[in-house]
Amino acid sequence: MTKSFICIVCPRGCRVNVDDNMNITGNQCKRGESYVLTELTAPKRIITTTARTVFKQLPRVSVKTDVPIPKELIYDIMNIINGVVVDKPMAIGEVLISNILDTGSNVILTKSCLK
Amino acid sequence: MKKEIIVIGGGASGLAAAISAKKEGRDVLLIEKEDRLGGILNQCIHNGFGLQVFKEEYTGPEYADRYINEFYKNNIEYLLDATVTDVIKIKDGFEITFSSRKTGIKKVNTNAVIMSTGCYERTRGSIIIPGDRPYGVITAGSAQRYLNIDGYMVGKNVFILGSGDIGLIMARRMHLEGANVLGVAELMPYSNGLTRNIVQCLNDFDIPLFLSHTVTQVNANKNQRLESIIIQQVDEKYNPIEGTEKNFKVDTLLLSIGLIPDITLLDNLNVEKDYKTKSVKINQSYQTNVSGLFICGNSLQVHDLVDNVSLESERAGVCASQYVLSQTTKANKNVRVVAGKNLLFVTPHYVDFSSESSKIVFQFRSKMKIEKSMLKISQDNKLVKNKRINFVVPAEMESITLNIENFDSSNDIVLDLEVL
Numbered sequence: 001m002t003k004s005f006i007c008i009v010c011p012r013g014c015r016v017n018v019d020d021n022m023n024i025t026g027n028q029c030k031r032g033e034s035y036v037l038t039e040l041t042a043p044k045r046i047i048t049t050t051a052r053t054v055f056k057q058l059p060r061v062s063v064k065t066d067v068p069i070p071k072e073l074i075y076d077i078m079n080i081i082n083g084v085v086v087d088k089p090m091a092i093g094e095v096l097i098s099n100i101l102d103t104g105s106n107v108i109l110t111k112s113c114l115k
Numbered sequence: 116m117k118k119e120i121i122v123i124g125g126g127a128s129g130l131a132a133a134i135s136a137k138k139e140g141r142d143v144l145l146i147e148k149e150d151r152l153g154g155i156l157n158q159c160i161h162n163g164f165g166l167q168v169f170k171e172e173y174t175g176p177e178y179a180d181r182y183i184n185e186f187y188k189n190n191i192e193y194l195l196d197a198t199v200t201d202v203i204k205i206k207d208g209f210e211i212t213f214s215s216r217k218t219g220i221k222k223v224n225t226n227a228v229i230m231s232t233g234c235y236e237r238t239r240g241s242i243i244i245p246g247d248r249p250y251g252v253i254t255a256g257s258a259q260r261y262l263n264i265d266g267y268m269v270g271k272n273v274f275i276l277g278s279g280d281i282g283l284i285m286a287r288r289m290h291l292e293g294a295n296v297l298g299v300a301e302l303m304p305y306s307n308g309l310t311r312n313i314v315q316c317l318n319d320f321d322i323p324l325f326l327s328h329t330v331t332q333v334n335a336n337k338n339q340r341l342e343s344i345i346i347q348q349v350d351e352k353y354n355p356i357e358g359t360e361k362n363f364k365v366d367t368l369l370l371s372i373g374l375i376p377d378i379t380l381l382d383n384l385n386v387e388k389d390y391k392t393k394s395v396k397i398n399q400s401y402q403t404n405v406s407g408l409f410i411c412g413n414s415l416q417v418h419d420l421v422d423n424v425s426l427e428s429e430r431a432g433v434c435a436s437q438y439v440l441s442q443t444t445k446a447n448k449n450v451r452v453v454a455g456k457n458l459l460f461v462t463p464h465y466v467d468f469s470s471e472s473s474k475i476v477f478q479f480r481s482k483m484k485i486e487k488s489m490l491k492i493s494q495d496n497k498l499v500k501n502k503r504i505n506f507v508v509p510a511e512m513e514s515i516t517l518n519i520e521n522f523d524s525s526n527d528i529v530l531d532l533e534v535l
Contacts, residue, residue: 006314012506013310045315048161048174049291050263060266062160062176071319078291092180110160111176 005039007032044068047077051096053086053113061086061113063096065105073101081107089115118144119439120432121211121225123199123380126154127421128231128412128428130182135432136229137189141439144223145186145193146213152186152193153179154233155256156421158263161284163311167422178421194218202228202380208407226442227435230381230410231428234374234417236281242372244276246333251341255281255371259288268292270367274344275299276330278306278313280419282371287316296320297363300328300346302353305484307510309419331355333368341366374417384408389464391454392416396464398449399475399519400434401427409435416462416478419511423478430476437471450524455531457482459509468524478514479530481507487535490515495526507532 007014009031016026016036024033038044046068050060069077077100084096090113097107122133125147133145151157156164159175166172169181186193197215208226215221236254244252251270258269259281273294275282278301290296299317304327306313317324325346332345348359376394378386387396387404394415401409411431412424450468454461461479481488485507492500492515499521507513522528 006310006318008311008314010506045319046162046172047291049288050160050266052266060264062174062263064160064162064174074291092177110174111157111180 003040005036007035009035043071045071045074047074047081048110049078049081051081051084051086051107055086055114058113061090062110063107064110065100065103066108067105069100069103069105073103076101077103077107086113089113091115116223117208118142118223118225120144120227120229120435121146121209121223122229122231123202123211124154124231124233124412124414125149125152125193125195126231126233126412127156127179127182127424128233128414129154129229130179130186131425131428132229132231132409132411132432132435133191133193134182134185134189135429136436137191137432139433139436141436143191144225145191146197146199146211147193147195148198150196152183152195158256158260159284160263161288164421167420168425175421182425199380202384202408204384204405226439227407227409229428229431229435230378230408230414231412231431232377232380232414234376234413236370237373237375239370244330244333246344247335247339249333249335249339249341251366252333252368252370255279255285255369258367258369259285262288262292268294269369270365271295272297272363272365273367273369274330274346274363274365275369275371277301277371277373278308278324279371279373280308280312282369283308283312283316285369285371286322287320290320290322294367296322297365298323298325298346300325300330302327302329302349309510325361329353329355330368331360341368344368374413376414376417378410378414381408387464389460391460392462397462398465398467398470399463400438400467400470400472401431401463402434402438402467402470407438409438416460416512423512423514427476427478430472430474434470434472441471450522451527452477453527453529454479455529457485457488457532457534458530461530466519466522466528468519473519474516475519476514476516477530478512479532480509480512481532482509484508485532485534489533489535491531491533492517493529493531494522499528503535504532 005016048064092112095106119142122129122145156175156179162174164173164178199213201212203210331347334343336342347355411428449465459480490502
């Protein structure tokens with residue numbers, strides 16, 4: 001079965017096709033090949049979301065995973081972050097959850113929370 | 116009290132303009148209407164910012180933080196929770212009226228003004244969707260603010276009209292927070308958003324994109340809440356095609372149908388308008404035809420990357436500073452810049468040969484997608500400069516920087532984008 005991807009390395013947005021024998025076609029440059037290979041074997045994404053706080057002035061603080069996490073863990077990680085409450089002043093870049101789901105990625109603040 | 120430069124708006128644009136003007140040694144006051152600096156970046160919690168300026172990938176709040184720190188370091192005077200209500204031209208400058216809970220209504224004079232007021236979202240009223248007028252029809256940017264800053268969802272079953280970047284980003288965001296995002300409809304046969312956002316916000320989560328479709332009916336329930344919408348395919352003249360109706364049961368319709376520069380403060384000044392950018396005309400110093408009035412960022416032209424907003428506003432800050440120092444009077448050696456073949460618009464609109472800025476940064480958008488193109492800049496039918504540009508799309512603004520020495524001061528400067 002042929003799988004189809006849109007390469008997002010540059011604005012051109014080549015439609016790249018991969019067949020069962022891993023023949024890659026449709027990309028206009030080499031970068032498209034490595035993009036599709038990563039997407040096929042181990043697609044990763046950075047999650048950006050918010051965490052609840054106890055502070056009235058800042059009810060939500062924005063957070064992210066500091067390195068990309070496997071795409072299939074997105075929903076599990078969202079669930080964990082939604083269960084956490086920031087209850088003390090924290091600075092931008094501080095770790096809220098370390099090594100989430102053993103991914104080697106930390107969830108860090110992307111905005112300082114009253115600090 | 117008189118200032119040398121007043122910057123209106125403390126978002127990405129205002130911060131960069133104020134910092135650069137202050138670094139040039141000017142006495143600067145920045146006025147921000149919200150209770151914090153950073154503007155719309157505060158609610159743009161997704162990443163992808165800063166690759167050009169910082170060579171790093173930041174989220175919106177992180178990008179803002181870098182500039183806010185720099186702003187504090189330079190000890191720039193600023194007001195929060197203060198809304199500018201009037202800008203009036205007086206002898207030797209401007210009188211600015213602002214209103215804040217702390218100070219009441221105050222006036223302050225200044226030599227120069229930098230408008231960095233950003234843009235606002237087009238609403239339902241500007242596209243006339245037939246049907247009821249229920250709660251639940253809201254702009255994508257407002258929903259983004261409610262969710263990311265205030266922490267509540269505007270609905271559970273969501274449809275999005277318009278494939279602008281904010282709409283795409285909100286499709287993913289609401290999906291990840293548990294909403295059922297049923298689809299995105301785009302009137303044009305192509306998306307207006309960045310390809311990266313189509314892939315990572317829609318395709319990643321199997322959210323369908325209906326190209327050449329629009330919302331043709333909005334239905335309310337008896338409590339005046341949104342109950343359902345109908346979308347229809349459109350023909351090449353954008354007229355709905357009968358028989359293509361699709362019904363969606365939704366409680367929320369997000370609108371991501373475009374941004375308009377916010378220049379309402381300039382209504383009482385006689386500023387020359389550009390009906391393409393929906394803002395005003397400027398010369399290469401970001402100065403309007405009202406001397407001392409500068410404009411930059413999304414209030415000048417809607418950008419797709421914040422990095423370009425910062426860089427542009429930094430240049431505007433330097434130009435405003437030069438103006439204050441030299442007190443240049445009305446610009447008179449103006450040559451027109453013309454958006455020629457295949458171009459939607461070009462800024463600046465004029466090149467002022469009496470100005471101290473010898474660098475001209477032309478920014479433009481193409482009218483259509485072109486695989487291989489040649490940008491030709493000419494005067495009096497003579498080619499001044501050409502540049503090959505591969506893959507141009509309307510959604511991505513392009514630029515080229517030239518020195519004023521390349522041009523003569525008597526003929527229009529024409530930019531054409533030739534298809535190769």
